[in-house]
Amino acid sequence: MYERVFELIAERKFSVLREELKDMMAVDLAEIIDELDKKDGIIVFRLLPKDLATDVFSFLSSHLQKDIVEAIHETKLNEIIEELFFDDMIDFLEEMPSNVVKKILRNVTEEERKLINQFLNYPENSAGSLMTIEYVDLKKEMTVKDALVHIKKTGVDKETIYTCYVINDKRKLEGIVSLRKLVLYDEKLLISDIMNQDIVSVSTLDDQEEVASLFKKYDLITIPVVDTENRLVGIITIDDIVDVIDRENTEDFQKMAAMSPNEEEYLRTGVFALARKRILWLMILMIAATLTGTVITRFENILQSFVVLAAAMPLLMNTAGNAGSQSSTLIIRGIALGEVELTDYLKVLWKELRVSVVVGFTLALANMLRMLILVRSDVTIAFIVSFTLGVTVVMAKAVGGTLPIVAKKLNLDPAIMAGPLITTIVDALALVVYFNVASVLLGL
Amino acid sequence: MYERVFELIAERKFSVLREELKDMMAVDLAEIIDELDKKDGIIVFRLLPKDLATDVFSFLSSHLQKDIVEAIHETKLNEIIEELFFDDMIDFLEEMPSNVVKKILRNVTEEERKLINQFLNYPENSAGSLMTIEYVDLKKEMTVKDALVHIKKTGVDKETIYTCYVINDKRKLEGIVSLRKLVLYDEKLLISDIMNQDIVSVSTLDDQEEVASLFKKYDLITIPVVDTENRLVGIITIDDIVDVIDRENTEDFQKMAAMSPNEEEYLRTGVFALARKRILWLMILMIAATLTGTVITRFENILQSFVVLAAAMPLLMNTAGNAGSQSSTLIIRGIALGEVELTDYLKVLWKELRVSVVVGFTLALANMLRMLILVRSDVTIAFIVSFTLGVTVVMAKAVGGTLPIVAKKLNLDPAIMAGPLITTIVDALALVVYFNVASVLLGL
Missing domain, CATH: 3.10.580.10 (CBS-domain)
Structure with a gap:
């Protein structure tokens, strides 16, 4: 279908094209215009009959809408704007530069202008910004x-x-x-x-x-x-709510991966804009990670004497971080879907505690066997690592299960208490346990 | 509203209760029955007029449906089943133990039985399992x-x-x-x-x-x-599709936090079932983390001579992991929403590369200043850490931006290439760079 359109444009067969376009679906046409370069996209748009043009227009992304607004005649533009559903028109106006908005507001009645201004003033993400008056x-x-x-x-x-x-x-x-x-x-x-x-x-x-x-x-x-x-x-x-659900989920995914939410499509967002969304949290987490560094510095003498202990640090920190993220993700999602309420706090903690004991014990046992049989480590070292692993998993799950609920109680977004922050916190805890256990068992 | 129902049950005022229940909404009634203990829940259900009972039944979770099936008379049960929309009936039968299913199939016509069996055989998560025949x-x-x-x-x-x-x-x-x-x-x-x-x-x-x-x-x-x-x-x-969108997102959240997906509500899933969903990935990642341990072991002599280097390891590993997760999350989400196609691969990599240079340089600079001014570190050490940090961020973002696309090409679920796995991979890379830079600059 796409190829056929490209072909007809290349061969300049516009009257054939006009006939074929008018039987296509608006969403598909919007996709085709998106694929074409700007000049051809506008040609295709101009060939559409008025009703179809209106539908296609409402499906276009805002940068294409802007291109078209600039290219077509004011009369045709006004025809299209008039035919748009009211909520589509508001969405469109919100994205346009103010000179375009002014140009359009010039052509509507006083009453309509008031209504449009009222709608443009509803806060983003409010029910008012989603609604239509055409009922x-x-x-x-x-x-x-x-x-x-x-x-x-x-x-x-x-x-x-x-x-x-x-x-x-x-x-x-x-x-x-x-x-x-x-x-x-x-x-x-x-x-x-x-x-x-x-x-x-x-x-x-x-x-x-x-x-x-x-x-x-x-x-x-x-x-x-x-x-x-x-x-x-x-x-x-x-239909607007389905989009909201997708957008809200995307926001949660981004926050949970330590990014400030971005409403634009990835490929349409500029490099510096993307970088800005990521640096803030990386910086916060980097500084938090120096805490874990401080733990290492405090126990430097142990590490100096038993440098072999360093090799297990990534395993302990990683497993702690992952175990904690699992719990926090489940709780964050449960809160988002309304399955976990604040009043369930003790139930959640008790369940996570029991799960973590099962998981911690299993992993500790597996690691003990791995170190003794595969790596042929010293028994004391293998025990220190495995014991710490088990304890760490329990701690990590307690922290991961608690912090999202604390955030919610403090009216913060639980999604910030996801993997990255939890990992940093439990990393430090894991090393504190590790070096303390080591210093006792190695008699330092 | 809830309080009122609890009160009337406590006072055994069933005829008043019956009058008040029949004006309530089915979803709300289902929630109330869920809050009550089993005995009172069944009492409330029995008081409902037939049509409302059917609606309420379709909103109940399957364990409550089972309680009710066991408690009410077969005639009333059959009336309810007959009134259910076909897709709700199939959802219900799928969750019931086989003796209940048999009991119900006994009371339907030969033709209906065939149809029900056909529907029960559609694979989970297929269009067939979601559809209804009542059009x-x-x-x-x-x-x-x-x-x-x-x-x-x-x-x-x-x-x-x-x-x-x-x-x-x-x-x-x-x-x-x-x-x-x-x-x-x-x-x-x-x-x-x-x-x-x-x-x-x-x-x-x-x-x-x-x-x-x-x-x-x-x-x-x-x-x-x-x-x-x-x-x-x-x-x-x-309405069924809205549930699908939520379920699919939950699955992605779970996979991205290194868990096998769980379709049950958190608070209704048993401890061992929850533990099982988490142990597999923790085990895989734990074993992968031993790779990072091997890197440390290989460079043990450097660490022995300059144990101060150990303190920066958490900072490097954490930042690498977080930077990588950011990229992989954006790409995984972009693929899930259809915003990033496989053909965009080079565009994505090029964009991530530029973003990572901006982010990496900023973080390296910030860390250099922190180490020199706040920690008053040795200049060489500060440079080694900051340089490694910058390089690591670029590598992490390249890995995080690439692996989900590779997974997709191999027909694997991109969601497994999320934070946890990416972190483990880039941890090892970060330390390799770190110790190599250190050994060159410290002349070891």
Whole structure:
């Protein structure tokens, strides 16, 4: 499909191309335009019929939208902007430089301009920034038949018609009716009789993560957004929530690998921007690691006498770090998915303790056998290393299981208590145990 | 709300309780039953009217479903099972012990039994295991009006009526019509004129991760599942896909923290089961870490002469590990979301190289200043450590940026090339550089 388009452009067969483009799907066209160089991309975009162009435009990444805005005529641009769903338009305007925003705001009515400005002011990641105003509203005095007629008349511009919102004259939300009910129920019934009054709603300033967890809990496909007086101001649809879930997960992955979160796609982010996101945490962790260095310096004399002890340091530090990361990752994820609550703290600690004893003992035994049989180490040295290993795993899991919960209690993001920080902390602990055990058993 | 239920149970006011329960939402009721002890949970369940009981049942975790199956009368059980959506029933049967499954299969028709067995045989995580058979099918000869009448007659048992499937006499999928179109368009139009023939579909054996990425790409709320001859066998709805996205992310988090994935909730998994999931990778990584130990042993004489060098080992190993994890995490996530393709390999490596030079130089400089000003180290030692640090960061990022892509090329899961394994590999590299630089500069 891609090849065919490239071919037609190369051969300058634009009328054939125009015919073939109009039967393609918008997402696929957006991908093709993304692959083409800027000039050809704009040619393809110009060949699209208006409705399709609008759909394709909403799927393009913001740098391509900007290229197109600069290249096409203001009249055509305004046609496209007008046809965009309201939430897509806001997403687009948020990414555009201010001269483009001004150019577009010039062409809308005073009322629309106010609304757009209000939406542009919702904080990033809030429910307000995700919502659309294109929903179907009904009155409770309507019959099912009236409602269907109303939907037929007004529904074509709505982002979804599958959930309809029953509001009063003051726009207060009184109930919800699914299109499913409207189609299946008797058309003489009143909306007030069939509407659902147990409404799950969010407010404009709620965080997108909370909104996503409501969608998951109640298997929703839309959710109403209300203001402090329970007036309906917009709705959020599931397709935007799926993106939120992906973005929130990406953020957690980045934080857990000691990076400041980056919302841009990797290949589109500049080198210095990427470097900046990484240096801060590396620096903090580097300084924290000097603590472990201090432990070594304190026990320098032991190391001087038994330099053989140094060889096991990586094994102890690595295993401690990994065991701790396992626990912290499980807890962080459990908290993120709402499976682990703060009140479960003691249950978690008790479980991690038991798991760590099993894991620690198994690893210590395996290492003892390895050192005695494969490496043919001295028995005392093998015992010191293996004993420390077992103790360290238990400590590491206790630390890894505790710190994310402490972070959550302090209203910090539990994700920062992931592998990297845990590793640094338990590294130091592991060496303290190691050298103390060694100095006792080696009689230093 | 919870307190109220607990109170009414404690006071044995069951008729009041029955009245209050029937106005609550199924998800919330399932949560309350989960909080109660087994006996009270069953009491609450028994008080629910049939339809609500069915909904609540589908939200309960499988161990509670089992308790209820054992406690309630077979007639009531069969009523509930019959009312369950087909995919919820399959999910439930998959988790039940075989005697329960047999008991239930005894009460269904021969045809249903065959179908259930077929569904129970779809591999876990396949499209087949997610789908339901309760969809609306239409014929292309119908008018919009016929279609709406057909939906009104058959729709009440369907999991969704928002997307309808146009099939021929051999059940081949010919098109898709949304309820949106049926409601908005003129009722005299033919289905064949308004149906969409650009169908995005999956086959029963496709992996759930691929299915989820189609939902994301095309903003779908349902997808049809077809067999090899393009016959419609079922549909998958977005609510199940949201769960898939969460599960797949959890799996990635677990793999990236060196654990075998666990599908159960943390607090419900036994100690030995949890320990088993963790020991394998800890063991592999522990053995890999002995490699780093070997490096130390090889350079024992340097360490013996300059034991001060040992103090910087944690700093070098930690920073290397963290820098490598950052890169590998970004790449693994980019691959998972489809943002980084295999063909981007050279672009990725080139970008990581430039980022790592910026990061490595900054950290080396910061460390040099720290050692000279704060620790007042020897200049040569400070230079050896800082130089190694800079080189190590570049190497670590190259390794971290490369290995996930190599894994992907070899058809392995890129997620195993995360922090823990990368750390072990770059630890050894860091020490090799360190001791070599030291032996040259210290003239050993």
